[in-house]
Amino acid sequence: MVQDQLRAFVHRYPIVRFATRQIRVHLPRRFGGLDPSRVPPWNRRFCLDLPRPADDRRRVGPDTLTLQLPGDLTVPRRLAASGLSRHEPGSLASFMAILDHTRPGAVLDIGAGVGVYSMLAAARSRCPVFAFEPTPELASAARSVSASADLGFSVVDLALSNHNGTGHLRRALHNDMCNRLVRTARLGFAHITVRTATLSRWNETAATYPTVVKIDTAGTEPDVVAGGLEVLRRYRPWVMTKVRPDRGVEERLMALLDPLEYRWFPISGAPPYEARTEISGRASPAWERMWMLAPEEPSSGFWDSVTVWREALKKCRSGPA
Template identity: 30%
Template sequence: MPLAITLPLNPDVLASSGPYPRALNVLSRKQTAVQRQLRRSGLAGYEPTTQATLLALAGQAPAGGAVYDIGAHIGLYSALVDAVYGRRPGGPHTIAFEPTPETAALCRRIRHCNALDYEVQQTALSSEPGTAELYFSHKSESSNSLNPAHRKHTESVTVPVTTVDHFTEDRGLVPHLIKVDVETYEADVLTGALATIRRHRPWIVCELLPSADHGTLRTALTPLTAMDYGLHPITPESPWQRYDETTYQQAVSPQSRDWLLAPRPLTAAFHRAERRWLIAILACDETTNLLTPDKASFPYAWNAPYRPRALRPALTRLTTAAALARRAFPTAAQPLTPTR
């Protein structure tokens, strides 16, 4: 059964960047773990704080800047960034890196069905270019990894491998934002990105799992903290605590899996932008999904752009979500100050 999800309405971004679609066709409600979660809870139930962080940072991308979505799966984050910002003049060029053949194919189909323009690279990233075995997790295709010890598996496939440094230099890109979610292989990706990080100082949203090899991670994170990167767990409350490579592990938990590796101190303006996106995302729950029978079409104008003159119904949802967010995250109502 086809599924479309409502996209978050952010009036500030609409005013500064122009219209963007109000919904995204994700093709199916049950084919992958991500699609099943979206069916159950909309965007509101799928890593909303990570979405808010990525959208807040992507909105700061300079003209010609790039966004790397490493471990893109079906490309949900790539599609969100490209749908919201890709059409504006000088908007970021988003690239989805996904080595699993079936999910990379879905990533391309979602791009095509939504007339988006992000790029799909069917490759893994690591510390050295070449090839590697990608192990298919018994638990879920979202847990596939180059690390054979990450999940139980009986099958694998050989996939091409590149590095952030090789890809960036070869394409002459300037990455502004890099998302890394590669199922305990993050240290290798960061090691293969050091030249890019030194030169361009991108923002990095990185999954840090409790089950990762934290000795290897500390080694990979040390050059970043030496460049004055702060390590911040992405949480509903703000401002966010800053850690370094010697202290971050105490804050890693199943509830704090995604971290922001920040090239400069976080400001009150950043936290406000992230908060506005979070409130908008929380309005996009399962009741706002669009489901149709097989082979049926979505309703007329299902993804028509948000425009200022037609915002009242969506703003009502947004106001309700803001009230829910204030009750759920009361510390967020406190004055925001920069944190180190």
């Protein structure tokens, strides 16, 4: 227990984590020493290619971004290594196709992390974009991404859930993409208190017209949907949600969404994706596990757009700034 609390304390504060690693590189392996070549830098600075279809005539947004983000965050490490070409390519292509084919309105990126989806929406559309991220260091990184090339999407320090007030966010020790709200009375260094709100309450205050909603909250996606049912009924946005298996997520999502008459598509394989009558976290690849919830039957032109964006994403690399 003490060891876990100590590890959580070190993980909670980036400067402590960085200093601890700098000390450990000088220790022998038998005393917990680290290989210096595998210790992340304090910051990563790199250029990132953004996708653009070959027949794009709008020329909206930049072709590349120069990013400087904390070195030990998961997504910046992956982007610096392989760019967008290997970062959830099926999900990103479907997201961009939705932006091409839906009516004008706001894009809500719930569980944004450093803001990859928000970045692409802001770079390739003129929609207002809102990135919801309660983890302080991830929200700070998302603001840095927003400032790059004046993308200007809004970062909201808020955890969307099924209640208004506050909640306990548990930091995952080995992957910051897995931070999630938990119900617990025992707090430690692995937990922080964050503001929470329902999507319906937030939207009532913000007065947006949501047309695209992406949800990735590490297992609490049904809570987000439950808190946003009024928004889904009223505005009928396209929804993309991560579905992880074995947490009861599938059953809860189906119970909430079935009355809304959405069409459910696992993002798996080559488009067009096959509509399903059940939502299963194992129906899509483990590295994506994203489902597209369509308020209407996607057209053939929509599936063509998914293919075009997938081809554009294959060309997106990264390099030193």
